[in-house]
Amino acid sequence: MRIPLRDTVAVAAGVLAPLVAALVLLPLRTSVTHTNLALLLVVVVVAVSALGNRFAGALAALSAAAWFDFFHTEPYQSFHIQDRADVETAVLLLVVGSVVSQLAAYGRTMKRVAVTDATHLERLHGTTRLARSSTSSGDVVRRVREELVEVLELRTCRFEYGTLMGRPPRLDPDGTVKVDGWIWDLERQGWPEGETELRALAHGRYQGRFMMTPEPGSVPAPLEARLVAADLAAQAAAALDDDSVSAGRRS
Structure with a gap:
């Protein structure tokens, strides 16, 4: 079965968007606290979730935590973290990113369901009106x-x-x-x-x-x-x- 293009793009964004954001934030890693950098990455996770699906959102949360660790915690360019506070921040980034991504995806799903239900109802009502008024x-x-x-x-x-x-x-x-x-x-x-x-x-x-x-x-x-x-x-x-x-x- 063919995978919808939107889902494919969402999954790709889940992997790449946090990486791009982490690279863009590199000049700020010495002047902005790690907590604030993590919050900026959460924004990226939410954006991916809102445009994609739950799987893409979860993937974005994992990617954000990994690249935050790699680029913004010492030792840099390593997935090892020395500072306990940085460990907590990375874990919180993963947890918060995952939860927020699921909430964003759920909200998007509910909106789509509401719009779809209204469209279906109008189809049925329109056909019923035609059946009542038409002689053919x-x-x-x-x-x-x-x-x-x-x-x-x-x-x-x-x-x-x-x-x-x-x-x-x-x-x-x-x-x-x-x-x-x-x-x-x-x-x-x-x-x-x-x-x-x-x-x-x-x-x-x-x-x-x-x-x-x-x-x-x-x-x-x-x-x-x-x-x-x-x-x-x-x-x-x-x-x-x-x-x-x-x-x-x-x-």
Whole structure:
């Protein structure tokens, strides 16, 4: 599975940013207390954590403590520390950097979750409003197809009317993916090869299916996004079911 570019950059920054900061602070090591230098390095750790992830933050804390030891404690250019106060400062830098980095990453995660939840809710509400106001189920199907591309980060998505053909991988309403009747480890293995179907069912009646093609090597959408996708498909199915019921009444 392809690692997101942002995570790769964050990990690289976790290793290199504290090193660069320690080098920049070299002219100050004789005029600024070691405690203040350590606090400046903590700022770098927080910045990496806010822009990256928890692993990058923890790596940055470890890197900051190591380069603080190497460049700013005697003997210089050595990972050996002579002064007990410097040992305590280095340990505190590691501990505080680790804790603060996790808090920063947690705050960033919560913000992302809140924004994502609001976006998902708007997708569902928008599709519901269209289903209520539109006289064409085709408009609802088209809207759902476009929303699925966005929420699951797909390359393409098409809708098939009619009977089921073949046994492609299937995204179920509970957010799991099944291949040949077995639950596919989506988080570890990524999307199955080829198209994955998402069936549109309303009142137990099959109306069709969305055939979804993910971007090659893309990271699968989280469970919350897959559940939203299933709800969107159910709305399309309900619109199609209403059309078929109305057609039956007219006939």
